[in-house]
Amino acid sequence: MNAVFTTGTRFLAAVTLSLCAAGASAASLLTERPGGKDHPLISRYEGGILYDYGSNPLGTARLVERARSGPVLRPVEGRISNRLYWGPKEVSALAVFRNYQQALHTAGFETLFSCETAECEKLRIQKMIEDFPREAKWVGNSAMVNIFNNGDQRDFHYISARKQTGSGFTYVQVALAGPRSDGETAGRTRQFIQVVEPAQAEMGKVTVDAKAIGAGLQRDGKIALYGVHFDTNKAVLKEESAAQLQSMADALKAQPAMKVLIVGHTDNQGEIEANLALSQKRAQAVVDALGKNYGVAANRLNARGVASFAPVSSNASEEGRAKNRRVEMVVR
Incomplete structure (x- = not known):
């Protein structure tokens, strides 16, 4: 099944992934987060479960970008929307990743950086982004921020991309970790999706004495x-x-x-x-x-x-x- 990427004129996207903490109840892990829904720009992989979401009207996120010297972190500013999904049972991280790659390409996004498991491990990309979920805002269970807690989750994949929207850019980064082998979430790929849309601070809120x-x-x-x-x-x-x-x-x-x-x-x-x-x-x-x-x-x-x-x-x-x-x- 395909991940759906809807078009629009306002967004900046950065996508990452998150893990659940040991000790959380099985019911909470596989229950759709009340009040949450997919971002209008990019959907979940069909059949996935939205575990948590959050947003920041104006903030700074980071994404990986390819430079001559190798991968580097780039700060981007805008309205940030965060999503964390569990994939359908027994669908591989690679299958989910390929769908996001295709969706971004179809929507006209330019890839800034992309790697699959072997190259990601060689370049230590997972280690570079392990704090991204911790830096994100959530409405629910903050235990999920530890998806990349040791920078060594199996079947890791990553892509960042951008598309010009009006006078600015929309940035997207997607990071996936493969299914765990045990527990209630066994067989489900972990996906953290963060969308950053162009936004600026409203000026004139401070007077000069x-x-x-x-x-x-x-x-x-x-x-x-x-x-x-x-x-x-x-x-x-x-x-x-x-x-x-x-x-x-x-x-x-x-x-x-x-x-x-x-x-x-x-x-x-x-x-x-x-x-x-x-x-x-x-x-x-x-x-x-x-x-x-x-x-x-x-x-x-x-x-x-x-x-x-x-x-x-x-x-x-x-x-x-x-x-x-x-x-x-x-x-x-």
Whole structure:
């Protein structure tokens, strides 16, 4: 039976495998984890059992990549989803592995590294990844993190792959350990699947206080602020901007002779002329608010919108675009 790989536009994948601890009850080992389901990107091998799952909205995982010097570990960041499966009884690790290889290839993934038992042992790949399950998040039995506890599980197989999705990449790594010969799980291949989808931290959740603003203006003549918020394509200040605006006003009041430009910046999405107009309106909205609501003299403030003409990061990724969408105070 085939592992199913469904297509989509958002994912980053890293796949590994996990073991169960001695002493866990047989019933818990072969019971489908309540509330769990396959990831939309990649399914279990047909007939398998989902033992555990977990996720991290934004984190860093590691995968094996082939370099000139040999296999190396590469960190990848994104939304991480973890799955641990028991395969159907008496289906070999190689059969499961071949299905994942085919599924990744069919879905357009580029293989970064792949090895089967003999080469994996020679390159000590299992030892390289033995901590991956321990680093993953789970909703259930943490005993499963020890699947590669000694880096010497039989019939070990591994593959990592990537596919461009939008402005980023989806990474997948799959590690399999062969069936144990005794116990309730005898004859069942162990599979840990970790999917990491592209994701960035939401910016603007931390404001810069008045003292830091004043120091930045004195030191650098400008400071970028991400605590000033607007809805997409609008120039109306959102309520959550109040704390940042207050700090801006306090910094100016602490230096009463200072005059500043309030400069609006956008990313490069959309037409330049529209972004110029939008950035100017946003800068003016800040100036108006500082004067009307926070008591800063109008003759100390000037609004300027520069659209995407002064980026601080690449606009090729959402993370970079988020950094470029900002308000700056510039000493004049």
